[in-house]
Amino acid sequence: MISGRILAVLAGSLVSLQNIFNSKVNERAGSWATTALVLGMGFLASLVIGLLFEGAELSVLEKMQPWYWFSGLIGVGVVICLVQGIRLLGPTYASSVVLSAQPGFALLWVSLGWFGLEQVPFTFKQVVGVLVLVGSIIVFKFGGKHEAQESSKQPA
Numbered sequence: 001m002i003s004g005r006i007l008a009v010l011a012g013s014l015v016s017l018q019n020i021f022n023s024k025v026n027e028r029a030g031s032w033a034t035t036a037l038v039l040g041m042g043f044l045a046s047l048v049i050g051l052l053f054e055g056a057e058l059s060v061l062e063k064m065q066p067w068y069w070f071s072g073l074i075g076v077g078v079v080i081c082l083v084q085g086i087r088l089l090g091p092t093y094a095s096s097v098v099l100s101a102q103p104g105f106a107l108l109w110v111s112l113g114w115f116g117l118e119q120v121p122f123t124f125k126q127v128v129g130v131l132v133l134v135g136s137i138i139v140f141k142f143g144g145k146h147e148a149q150e151s152s153k154q155p156a
Contacts, residue, residue, distance in 0.1 A: 016095055019095050020091055022038055031083050035079040035083070039072070039079065042075075092140075093141055096137045099133075107126050107130055
């Protein structure tokens with residue numbers, strides 16, 4: 001359980017770092033070039049590392065629903081939306097919104113049993129957890145504005 005949490009924290013830090021890098025590439029190359037670069041580099045890295053660790057087993061795709069193969073297309077949407085969101089909102093706020101949307105939609109999909117997930121009952125506790133995340137984003141975005149405005153008005 002602890003190693004799973006450590007890996008999840010590591011993944012969060014890597015996603016945040018990737019978002020920053022993607023936004024910097026987007027400043028010079030544009031959204032579609034950024035997406036092609038990010039996903040192309042990811043493909044090459046996955047292929048090489050997969051071949052090193054799994055060999056020929058890498059290409060075995062038995063007993064998988066064909067629509068799961070479209071995951072890469074979803075990745076295109078993820079990168080495009082993140083790059084544009086970061087451009088419009090800034091990296092911290094955009095990443096915060098993305099990270100609060102993830103458990104909300106995951107809760108919806110698992111509660112409905114969609115996409116081959118085992119259906120889990122929808123509970124009030126889960127809703128409160130998601131609302132706390134959303135509330136923290138609101139506090140993060142708007143909570144310090146009054147204090148920042150007041151401190152900028154005071155003479156030095």
